[in-house]
Each structure stands twice: as C-alpha cells, then as structure tokens.
Amino acid sequence: MKMMTGLLPPSEGEVRLFGAQVNPHDLATRRRVGYMSQGFSLYAELTVEQNLTLHARLFAMPEPEITPRVEEMLSRFDLAEVRGKLPERLPPGLRQRLSLAVALIHRPEMLILDEPTSGVDPVARDKFWRILIELSRNEGVTIFISTHFMNEAERCDRVSLMHEGKVLATGAPAALAKEVGAATLEDAFIHHLEAADGHAVARDAPLSAEVVLQGRGRASRGWRRWFDPRRMTSHARREALELWRDPVRMTLAILGSAILMFVMGYGINLDVEDVTFAVLDHDQTAISRDYTTNLQGSRYFIERPPLESYTDMDRRMCAGEISLALEIPPGFGRDIARGRPVAIGAWIDGAMPTLAGTVQAYVQGMHLHWLELRARDAGYGDALAGPVTIETRFRYNADLRSLDAMVPAVIPLLLLLIPAMLSSLSVVREKELGSIINFYVTPTTRLEFLMGKQIPYVVLSMASFLMLTALAVTVFGVPLTGSFATLAAGALLYVSAATAIGLVFSAFTRSQPAALFGTAVLTILPAISFTGLIDPVSALQGFGRVIGEVYPTSHFLTIARGTFAKALGYDDLR
Template sequence: MSEQSLMALARAETTCGCGRVHTTDIHRILLRDDALAQLPDLLLQPLPERFQRFDPATGRVLLIADQSTWNAAGKQIEAILKQRAILTDTLIFPASPELVPDEAAVFSCLAALGPQTAWLVSIGSGSLNDLTRFVSHLSRRPYLCVATAPSMDGYASDVAPMIHHQMKITYPAHGAEAIIAQPDILAHCPQRMLAAGLGDILGKMTALADWQLGSWIEGEYHCPRVAAMVHQTADEALAASARLKTRDTGAVSLIMEGLLMTGIAMSYAGSSRPASGAEHHLSHFLEMQLMQQNRPPVLHGSKVGMMTPLVIDLYRHLPRITPDFAKARARAESLDLTDVTERWQADMRRVYGRGAAEVIHLAERSGRISRQRTLARLDALQTHWPQVIELARQALPDPERIVSALEEAGARGETSASPVTASPSVPTTAPRARRVPFSPGRAWSYALRETLELRRDPMRATMALLGTALLMFVFGYGISLDVEDLSYAVLDRDRTGLSQNYALNLSGSRYFVERPPILDDRDLDRRMRAGQLALAIEIPHGFARDIARGHSVQIGAWVDGAMPVRAETVRGYVQGMHRGWLLEQAKHRLGQDAATGPASIETRFRYNPDVRSLPAMVPAVIPMLLLMIPAMLTALSVVREKELGSIINLYVTPVTRSEFLLGKQLPYILLAMLNFALLTLLAVTVFGVPVKGSLLALTAGALLFVTFSTGFGLFASTFTRSQIAAMFVTIIGTIIPAVQFAGMLNPVSSLEGVGYAIGQVYPAAHFLTITRGVFNKALGFAGLEASFWPLALAVPVILVLSVLLLKKQER
C-alpha cells in the first residue's frame, strides 16, 4: 500500500455498512525517499484553530530524540531546519538504558519547553513518540513524528500509553500533524526493531479475534470492513517476514505501511480494538513486571509478538471444552462477592505489587466484578458458543508459524527471553515509594529552565538588569525635597530706601530668584495663578515711616500653597530672613547685637550637613526599586506559565509546590542582587552618595529583602491568572506601601493608626532603615540589628503563604 493509498484512506469520509462514518485525525503521511526534506514546509503549513500559527522568525522547534535516533535522523533534521533559518532546541535522551515514558521523562520534556516553542518533533518510535504526543497534548502544541524504525503501530494513534507509578496507563492525547518516514532510514534501524514491528502487526490476528468475541459477548461495536483491512495487513506482513532479515527496502516499507494502516483502522473504529487485544494486555503486564524486578525492558512489538502464540494456544484450547452453562450460572448466583473481591484484590497485590492500587481502581470503576454482568456474559456466550468455536478453529494461524516468522525476521534473542513470573516474595501490600518532601535537584532544574527562558527573551532580561538603573536616574534626580531657586517678586507700595533694603534682603538668598517687580494687585494675582511665582512680598504704604515711629508694620508674604510641604518650607525661609533683617536693623539703630542674650540656639545638622535631597533620596529609592522590579518579574514568570499552559509541568510531575516556586525564584534573586550591586555603584559614582557604614551589612540586608520581594511576586502569582493582573497586584502591593508607609518621605514614627501599623511590619521600612543607616550614618550590624530580625521573619512567612496558596491542580 503506497503513501497515496494510505492518505486516501486517512482522508476518506464515507458511510460504512456498519452504520458509521469512518474518519481519521491523520493530516499527512509522508513515506518517500525525500521525506525529511519536506519537514520545513510541513512546519509552515496551516494548523487547526487550537494551535497558534508558526512564525519562523520567533518560533522555535523542539527536537526530541535519544542518542541512537539522533544519529539516525536527528542530525540530518537539524541541518535541514538550519538551512531554512528555523530555530531549534534539542532534548536528547541516552540510548541506554532505554527510555521509559514515566513521570521523570515527562518532566524532562516539559522543562525543555520554552515560551517560543511552537512545534515538537519526535524523532524515533515507541516510547519517544508516546512521550512527545503526551507532552504535546498537555502543552497544547502541535507535533510531528519522524519514524526511524517500523517497530510499533502507535505512530498514527491519538492516545498515549504512559508509565505512572510503574503502571501502564493510556491517556487521551492528540495525533501528529504529520507522520514522516524515509525508507532508507527505516531499513538501517536495529534488526530487533524490524522484528518488533512484525510482532506488533502479527498481534493483530488475536486482537481481531478478541474484537469479534467482544462484539458477541459484550455487545461491543464491530466493523467487518475494518477487521478485513487489518487482517489483510497482518497476512501480508506474515508473508514478507523472511525478507526483513536482509533489510529488503520493500519489505521494510510494507511493515511501515501496515503499522500506519492499523493506526487508520483504530481511528475508523474509534478505539484500539482492531489492533489491541489479550496479547497487548499480556505485553503490558510483562513490561510492568520487568520494571518492578529491575530487568532490562523489551521492545513493545517484541513483547506483543511473544504473547501472540500464547493467546492463539488459548483459543486452540476452546474447542476441547464443553461448558456446563447451567452449572456456571448457579455458581455465579451463589458466590459471595465480598469474598471473591477480597481474594481477587489480594491476587492483584501479589502480582502487580505497587501498581495494584491502579488495577483495582480501574476494575471498580468499570464494574467488572458484578453478578448481573457475569450472568449476562454467560447468556451471550451460550448463544454464540458455536461461532466462538468456529473462530478458534479457523480464524487464527498456527502459533508455530508466528514464532517461525519472528525468528526469520531476527527476533530470536527477544522471543527466547526468560519468562517473567510474579514472585511470591513481592509483598501483598506493596510498600509505598518514599516521597521526598523537597528535592534540591528538581528545584535547580526549574531554576536552570527559568534562566534559559530569560536568555531566550532579551527584552525581559534587559529590563531585569537595567530597569532598576533607569528608574534610579528618574527617581534620584526627579524626586527632590530641596526647596531652592524659588521665583519671587516684590510689590513695593512704599518705594523708600528702607523698603528697597528689605527687598534686597531676599534677593541675596540662595533659596530665591528675583523676578520683575509686581505692578499691582491684579498683576500679583495673575502671576500667582500662572505658577510664575512661589512667593510674593507686599510692602505696604508708610513702611519706612511706621518703622521710624516704632509702630507695628504688617508685611504681606503670599505663598503658593498648592504644594503644602514646599509652602511650609518657604514660610520658614521667609520668617528666618525676616528675623535676620530685624536683627540687622536693631544692631544698626541701637549699636548692639540685639540677638545677644542669656541663651541662644546654634543649629547643626548631622549625617547630611548640607541638608541635600540626594543623600536622603538615593538610599530611599534603592529599597523601592529592589521591591517593585524583582516582585513584578517573578510574578510575571509564574503567570506566563499559566497563560502558556506550561504550568502543567507542576500538575503532572512529581515536583512539589515548594520546588517549583523556589526554582522560579532563584534566578530573580540573583538578578536582584546584581541590580543591588549596580544601584550601589550608581549611588557612589554618579550620585556621589558614599557608603559610610558596613557594606557587608548592607549586602546581607539586601539579600534578605530581595528574597522577600521575589517571594511577594510568587505570592501575587498564586491568585492571578494573567500578566496584566500580576503587574497590577505587584505595583499596588509594592509602590504604595513603600512610598506612603515605609518612611520614604515621612518617618514611620509620624504616622498614626493603620498607617503606623503597616510601617512597623512592612519589610521595606526596615530595609530603608538599613540603607539610610549604612549610607548616611556609618552604621553596621550592631547598630542595625533590630531591622534585620523583621526581614528575616518576613522571608519564610511570604514563602510559606505562597506554597500554601498555590494549588497543584488545574482549576
């Protein structure tokens, strides 16, 4: 059967005599000599609506292989994609031991996914294909399958047989967007894989018999047309078995076509019934026993081939049985189901070991142990017994012919493997695997993955590294508490020498800049409204005369009160200069210093003697930036996982919530500490604010603080589901408390009520005490000990809250 014939069947949509319309979810099959060269075009093809269109400029392709399949086809695929400028990432498993599609393998695949990963390409067969299909479905990404060996029939499947707690469980998934196979690559696979493909196809003979039996006994759906298609495929494979030994390309292609044909048949039937029966159940049991006994795995098709003659022997035994259906019914009606169930469960525990719980659960869910169901089966079996005997005699080949065909194909080493039996030494109650509460290795894997994500996103990495520096300049120079160079003007209604002397007293101050005189009341009001003046001095008529006579004089000082803090400062400046002028006048008139008295106050400033804004603002801005930016980046990193669907890593792998969160947090702690070093360098070199105290104390405080701030980002991410919401929560939860309640502008001690309580417990307030203490007051650990304890306490509190609130399940 050619590629065209397979595609015709895959795309057909006709009503069958069975009453169903047969369709498949197979989009493309390429079985040709230049199949790999078509891969770039397949990646650019239109996709179903559930997938995003691939943009080769930004999207990446994850190639999943093992070392053997990588050598067989992976390197060639990577080179082909590179020639077309398609970006790739690789995940290459060791060739030995053979890959087991279990939780660890799933985690490895999910950890290799990035936000730009648009396609998954499975390079290989069997477990590699099942694993990629499962991860593709979980992550909602399309995948292509490149076959390197005709070893099993799962290429066209839309389910994924996986290993969970050492149990073989089939999970729903979606099929490959295309199946690609190149005959020359298939023919050069290991001989045992060719034999495994043959074994998988020959197993369809007993699977078809079981399907027919199921339709008679259980009333299952059955399609004679589909069964005939699969039977013809199995007969052709049996006839070509001897040619596989010589790696005949035609025979190899025939096996591959047969495996794809059975995939189409399963899609037609809507189940695996045409391709999987008792021989598959036995092969899965053998696989689980091999794992539990730590024995090397055997290829799936080889196990199916080994089990097929055993099942045929069981069918051959049926004609020698004369069942007494009346006695069987009486036995079923008299059974103590509780006792039967308990004994059966004990057998399952003895045979399956730690996987028994899943077997028992599946049986209970299906209602297998049921008196009514057993009686109904007996009735159906009695009705169809003649057909059952005919099926056993005529429909199946000689089991020796199956064994001979497998050995001709090169499966002698596999079929002669020593049998596996359930060991009596396996405890009836399987011991639970010891659960590790915290694995540094798993957390480190997430940290490396997050680091890789940052490397793949230059914009986010640049913002993480340089965003704080940019904001440092904005806040450092843009927010100033210095009140100087204030515009003022004088409305001199007296126009005498004394009034001019008073006006000159202001013009000589460094705090004020004189503007043209005010003409009248209207001019004063206009210029104050326009913001042209921060201060207007009104000297009344008769100013000099009243001073000379010793009368009280009221000078008007009009201050722009739109900015209260600045207005209060201006008032203080004006009153100070007014008192200074009065003292000068008293000295001039009385010939003595009127300020001389029994006591005087000499004001001196410590720590910031020039009372400049930069030494106060720079140490205050550092905590705010180390709180806001790391928290936001950490929250976004987790929420991106939710938006992209890669949060499924947490849901389906053994990783714990604490490992997941800590792994996400570690790269941002490192980035935050790099930002701290950069901000400190800027403070010293650009802003001229030296580190007077202990740099070690400052660094230790910064480490505790950024651990809290990134932890706050984790906390915000536990209850937000979009990046916009995460940014909103982190901005509200960081900037407002840091500015209003942490002492950045006003001391915490000056706050009252709730504001004071927030300032006492909020970590930014304590780190601000540390930064100002080290930068301005030359303090070290001894002087700042009281501020370290709240920071040290805040770190575990926020992390524990984050772990408790993050649910390890989908909502």
C-alpha cells in the same frame, strides 16, 4: 487523561494506578508515569537537548546516567540533527516525537498520551505508532492513549469506546467488532452510539487483582522525598536560560531599575531653592529697597520684575511666574525710622502646602535676619544677645541635601517593585503558555518549583542592587559611609522577600497583564505609604502601623539610610 495523572479531580468514581488510588501529591507514583499532553507544552525557550536534560533532572535520574540517556533518546527518535534547535522551529511531527521522548526520558512503567497524533501528517503518525508498539511489545511499557482515529485504536490491545464522558463498551478491538457483527471498529463504535441513544452502556471486562509494583527503588528516600536540591537546581537553570533568552524581561530587570533610579532620584526632591518672588513696593524708599535686597542675596530666592498692581500679582501668581509676592506698605521707611509697628504682606502660593510652609519659614527667617541687622546698625546689638543661645549642628547629611536622603530610599523601592513583578510573571507566563503542566506531571514539589523560580531573580536582583549602589555613589554623589557588607546582607534578605511576594501574587492571577498591574500596585503603595519613606513608622496609627512594622521595606529602608548616611554597621542595626 488528566484525571489519571491527578491534574483534575474525578467528577465521580475513582482512578487507581499501580493498585492505589491516584493522589496528585504522591511523588513516587509520578516517577513511574510518563505524560504527554494533547497540546505541545514543553519549554519553547529551551532547545531539544535542554528539554530532555531538564526533565531527566526533574525526575531525579542519577547524574552519570543523564547524558547517555539523552543521547539514546535523541538517536531513537531521530532528533540528533535538531538537538540544538528550539521546539517552535520544528515541524509538528518532530515536536510530537520530542514530547514522547521527554515523557520516556526517566524510563516510566506507564505512559499516558492525550491525543498524541492530533495535527500530525499520516507518515509521521504511522512512525509514531511504530515507536509506541515497540515500547509496548519490547519494553513492557503500559500505554494509555486517547484518540479519535479508529485505525489507531485498532492497534491497541484493549479499547474503551466513550461518548460524552461515558463508557459505551470495553474490550479487545476485534472482539468489540465481532460482538455486534461489524466489519470494523469504527462500525462497532457507530453501532454503540446508536444503541446507547444518550445512555452509555458500560461493559467493563474484569481486571486482574494482581498489580506489579516495580520501580519503587528509584523513588527518593528520606528528606529528598519532600525537597530535592537537584530538581530545584534544574528549575533554576531552566528559568535562568529562559530569562537570558527573553530580552524584554532582561531589559526590564537591568535598564528598568537604572532608568527609574534617575527618574525617582532626581524627581523626588525636597530641597526648596530658587523660589521666585516679586515685590509690590508702595513706599519706594531706600529702606524698602534695602529690605528687598536682603532677599536678593539669599540662594533660596530669585527676584522677578516688580509688581505694578494687585491685578498684576494675581495674574503672575496664577501663571506660576512667582511663588511669593511681598507687599511693602506706604510710609514703610518713615514708620521704621520712627519706631512704629509696620506690617509687610507676604502672599504665598499655597497650591503645594509643603512648599508653601517651607517658603513661609524662609521668609520669616530672612525677615528676622533683616531686623537683626537694622538693630545692630542702630547700636542695639548687645540688647539682642541673650544669656543662652542655640547652636544647631547636623550630624548626618550636614548640607540637608534631598539626594542624600531620597536616593538610599529609592533603592528599596526598586528592589521591591521589579523583582516582585518579574517573579510573578515567571509563573503566570507558564500558566498562559501551558508549560506549567510539566511541573504537575513531574515529581517536583511545590517548594522545589517555587525556589527554582525564585533563585535566578534573587541573583539578578542582587546584580541590580550592586548597579543601583554604584549609581548612588558615583552619579548621585551620595557617600556610603557605613558597612557595605551589612547593606549587601540586608539586600539579599530583602530581595528574597520581594521575589517571594511576587510568587504569592502569581497564585491569584492567570494573565501577565493582571500579574504586572496587581503586583505593581500591591507592592509600591504600601512601600510608599506605610514604611517610613514619608512619615516615620512610629508616627502611624492603627492598621497602617501594623503594615509598617511587618512590611520588609520598612526594615531595609532603615538599613539603607543607616549605612549610607549614619556610618552604621551590623552591630548598630541588629
């Protein structure tokens, strides 16, 4: 059955429908065929009525005809009373009727039903078959059906008995039974199984060479054959409804971004303040205490109780109580007074090289400041003044706050990670549930399906962008000095690229955990390492530089930092 619809390639031979070989990319043929899978494959998040409406739009039915046709199907299959219920709450018989109604919604010329009565009680099975007979006799619909029940097969006009994928006999049920002298079709089937002895005997009756080619007038013409906005919109509506009814994904999209914003915004802090230090003072003079007081007055240092020995220094630095230990040698005050060179020991915790380098610079700066004060007190101030001085001014982020630099950088990371994960999960989830088969059997193109999947997450990501921007300005206190319109336009392009990346990843995974893990790793690692978050892209080399130049995060990071900190607009960034 799946080979007849093009879902699987034929293992051998060929399949022809309407006089032409089956082509899975032939959308015109898809519109003329209705398919019902063995397992229930409709969308569990949509109601009965919404499933019917969705498939009517996917098959490009004229909009004025959709509502009357849906009402007709609800009445015809006794589904009117459950129109607002979700399929998972329906008994098996009603679910099968819903699947058949969906397969018939677009008035197909041919129905392909894969064991439609499997798991259905006898009463519901008999009612189902009455509907099929009515379709065949009164409406002229050709029905291909697979079944294991011989009493069902006896109702068909023509039967192929198959075993292990091979045709044993083909013909009318009564003729097949009469041919082998059997009383029933079931006895005839058993006879052929025994006679075959592992080798199928094909007795295909000749088929008419004339094929009725009708219904092509409903096929889309021109560019709509390849892209129909209505089908894309239908998929987008369905995805939006599914997202709305899935609190886990909605929470991940909204609250997840906010929580990660706080964690990363406050957690990634490059400001080095409140460095704990202690002094091992072997001199204990007024000058040595004055040197220590010079550090106490800085906002960068916090003094801890004095050190008693080298052992005490090692113990407290290993325990993390101090990051800096100053050792003032004996005779420090005497040597300073006599103008002799003196060496002060500065022991720095180097476990974090970046922090250690910053502490070293702070200590050297405070040391030079103390020497300058001593020189001025001694009357040598004029000698310190040179003919040229450097006056440093910071144009952007004058206070050098890490939050002003990191928060605008966190926004691109979150707008890449979560939208890519959600869009990837949206496709892989359908693979797991089996509902993606609805895409395969409708005339929807890949572009329509993927864009329909993408649009709701682009809209949701833009809402997340607005929330993150508001948090940056109000909670973190990072001013937006540039053009918001430029930032928003860049965000729209960026989240479109992020969701597209997620859709690409979904093509290579078949389970939601794999999609979640793979998308997270393959998006966030390049974004942190190669996009200028830590080191400028211009400083990268080799393949890392190539990734930095093409990865969308690099460009949106420039836009975010430029609009937040540098008051830049569209003309400055283009």
